[in-house]
Amino acid sequence: MKIIKKDASSFDLNPAHDGAGTKKVLVAPDEISNVQGITKSCLAPNAMFAWHCHEDCTECMYVLASTGTVCDADGTYPFVPGDFFVFPRGVYHEIKNTGNELFKAIYIRVQ
Numbered sequence: 001m002k003i004i005k006k007d008a009s010s011f012d013l014n015p016a017h018d019g020a021g022t023k024k025v026l027v028a029p030d031e032i033s034n035v036q037g038i039t040k041s042c043l044a045p046n047a048m049f050a051w052h053c054h055e056d057c058t059e060c061m062y063v064l065a066s067t068g069t070v071c072d073a074d075g076t077y078p079f080v081p082g083d084f085f086v087f088p089r090g091v092y093h094e095i096k097n098t099g100n101e102l103f104k105a106i107y108i109r110v111q
Contacts, residue, residue, distance in 0.1 A: 016041050017049045026106075036109035040064075043103040048096040057109040059087040064106065066099035 011024040021043035029036045036057045043049065045066070061070075063083045070077045070085055071094045079085070087093050097103035 017052070020047055020049055034111045036111055039107045041105055041107055043095070043097045045097055045100050048094060051092050051094045053090055053092045054087065054109065055090055057111055058089050060108040060110070061085045061087070062106045064104040066097050066101045066103035068096045068098045068103060070095055
């Protein structure tokens with residue numbers, strides 16, 4: 001088999017952003033060239049991933065569930081499931097779950 005299949009039950013749940021939420025590592029940094037990782041993260045209602053940036057990668061976020069806002073130095077942007085964001089290397093941002101359900105997103109970090 002040339003395709004890599006990963007059983008969903010094999011993904012470990014880890015804390016994200018100092019315990020503000022959780023993540024499952026879907027692709028580890030050494031599995032695909034130029035990809036630092038692919039994770040599925042969760043964030044409780046009314047919780048946030050506080051201001052931070054990624055100095056070593058560009059981060060892409062695909063929203064799976066809940067509603068909320070993404071902030072950067074230029075403004076605040078609402079999101080709904082299906083929205084996609086690109087956070088360029090070194091850009092500070094914050095993600096807030098303003099919805100009543102668990103926020104879920106897939107993140108892809110590219111060097």
